[in-house]
Structure formats: C-alpha cells, structure tokens
Amino acid sequence: MANLVEQYIEIAKKRNPGEPEFIQTVEEVLTSIEPVLEAHPEYVEAGLIERLIEPERGISFRVPWVDDEGKVQVNRGYRYEFNSAIGPYKGGLRFAANVYPGIIKFLGFEQIFKNSLTGLPIGGGKGGADFDPTGKSDAEVMRFCQSFMTELYRHIGPHTDVPAGDMGVGAREIGYLFGQYKRLTNRYEGVLTGKGLAYGGLAGRTEATGYGIVFFAREMLKHCGEELAGKTVAVSGFGNVSWGTVQKLNELGAKVITISGPDGYIYDPDGVTGEKVDYMLELRASGKNICSPYAEKFPGATFYAGKKPWEVKADLYIPCATQNEIHIEDAKTMVANGCKFLCEGANMPTTNEAIEYLQKNGVIVGPSKAANAGGVACSCIEMGQNAGHTVFSPAQVYEQLETIMVNIHKNAAAACEKYGLGYDLIKGANIAGFEKVAEAMMAQGIV
16 A cells, blocks of 8 residues: 555656645655555545545636836736535635745645544635735735736635635735625625624634644643643744734743744743733734844843744744744754654644654654644634624634634544554544545545
8 A cells, every 4th residue: 555655646746846845745644544545445446546636626827916116017826726525615825925836736735634624614725826915015915916816706706715814815915805806796705714804704713723723732732641831832933823822822821932033033931921922913013023123122032043943942842934944953953852742833834854753752743734723614614604694702713613623633633543543643634634535525426
C-alpha cells in the first residue's frame, strides 16, 4: 500500500509542477490515510484518491483595476473548487503578493478535511489573488474588489460556493465584495461569510478561529493529564487568529509570553494581557509595525528584530502567522527547550520535516486542519443564520464553537485508536476527515 500512496503522490507532482505547498499537504494527508486504504480496497478500485487530489474545478482570471494615480493595474484571481461531496464549496479568499495556484490548491485541499472534521455540511474550496491590500487606499481596494467579484460572482452562490475572508481579506474587503455581488445579481443572500454585523454577519466570528484553537489545545493537554491554566505559551503573529488565541488563553489562565510581526518578535515574561493587547490592536489598525513599539512602551518586554519566537522556552507553542514558519532548526530548538505541545493555528505552519522531528521526540502536535477549524465552523453557522433569516447571540455562537472543537478532538483521537496509531492527532485528523468525504464520494458514483 505504501507503494500505491507513492504512486498517488507522483501523480500529484507530475500534474502540479512547481507547486511545493500543494505537494506538501498531499504527502501529509495520503501517508496518514494509508491504513484506511488498506481496509477499503474499493476506494482504490473506484479511483477515489486520483479524484480527490484533482480539484473539481479551477478558475483563473484577470483582475483589471485603476489605482489612485489613474494607472491601470492587472492582477490574477483564482478560485479552486476542490470537493463538494459533503456540501457546497467553502473556504476563504487570500489577497497577498505571493498568491499563485500552488498556494490556493494547498489551502483548498486542506479545506476538504478541515470542513469535514467540523461535522457540518460544507465542502472544500479556496481562492484569492496576487493583490496586496497593504498600503492601498480604501478606494483602490474597493475598485479591486469590485473587479474581482465581477468575474467571480458567476461561479459562486449560497448553495454552490461560499467564500470567506483569509489573509489580506478582512471586514473592509468582504464588504466591498458583497456589495458588488448584490449589485450584479440583484440578490441579497448568504454568498459570503465574515460579513459585518449590520448586514448578516455572525457575532463572535472575528475571534472564532483563535478561540477554537485554544479549545482544541485545552483538549490536547487534558488528554495528557494536564491543564492549560498556568502554562506559558509562545504565539506567533498578531492578526485576528493570534488576537483571538491570546484573548482566550488569558481568559483560561495561561500566560502568553510572545507575539510576532513582520519586524520580529517580542518576549514579555510578564504576559501579553490587558492594556498590552489593546495597544497591539491600536498598532495593527494603524498599519505600523507592532513589535518594536510594544517593547518601547512596556519596558519588561524585549524586542528581537527579524527573528521568530520559537527559540523561547515555553510549555506550549501556537504558530498563528503563515505557512511553513517552523522549520527543522526551529523544531530542534523547541525539543532542546523541553517542548511538549505544539498546536497549529495558521494553515500548515510546520514543515513535514519539522513535524516528523517533533513527533519522534515526543511532542504532541495538534494539526491546523483540526485546531483552526473553528473559523470555518462559525462561517457555516453564519450560513445557517443567513438562510434562517435570524441572528445568533455571541453566547450561542461560543457554545456551538466549543462543542464542535471538543468533538473534533474526540473524533481525531478515536480515529488514532481505531487504527492503532496511538495519540497521533495529525493522522487521526486526516483519517477522521477523509472517511466522511470518502463515504460520500463512493455513494455519489464516479463524478
């Protein structure tokens, strides 16, 4: 069976040359589900894996727009609708200069299993553009979003494909995208999630991903006979995911000792809490660097320019910045510092080589597709809110979110046990997510 998995990986490599991020996630998932394929030869006979690693639909389009100087700019837009076996495509839009098909495919493929793990009826997809909104005026961002949606609108819908935000796509961008969709279609419907509260958004959605990560980390520690309260935690990034993570960690009694930004990271042994968090939010909203000013304002903190926080000794590490921010050298440092737990907040923040080293040295790793699934889970709750023409309170959202995250951990741990894999949450999450999708694909025939 191992040879068969290698054959599938080779197929992916030949069809997607020059796309290492996509190949990385395919390798991680397929090697994890090997015991499932051994138990279900009918999946092999039905060509299920060949179909799974090929998106159902891939859309690439130009996005022309005019900047504030009157000059025409042209970007590329993408939407990869990967798998709709268990529901309409669901996944965010990423606007960043480094966006290209390999990034979108990796995110879309991960989204299949992440969405399956939530237990909700949503398939996997992802999209975006090589447009960087940083430093652009509101008018420029609006013109870009309107041009982007003018092409995308014909491929999406509340029962077909429901995008959300991702890196570079926040409340401002979602608003402009939704306005243009409504203008083009003359329909007011839940075609996007992450909307503002004034026009159908979900209370608590902004912090949902971070809260969910902490709920999952809590369950990891509980499984190992430990608790979150009193633990020191190293966190990277300070976008919405990091912000929600820091907020919930503080609430549950842990101490956050690092945060990071493009300029480096800060180490604060007294904890990132209270007015410090508020100050970080002010800095982020101003578009300024967040770490060096923080260290200047709070003398107990130290700023490390151009570095990542993985050299700091902590009980728990939660990377929340971007993909592949933890490399083998970082993993070795973590292990040398006595690391016991790593819970992934960003999508695929740890290289496969680093994960292998961490696990071989006894570190429990909570995979991103399980740990950060709270964001998309709440997006699906927003879809339900829109479809039912109702409004959920923050308390109702948090209650549903916590239940979903507890169940994701339980199902991933159960999948490990079922196939005799110990407490390997990476394999467990991949298997639990895959089994539901595979069953649905088999039931629906060769499509």
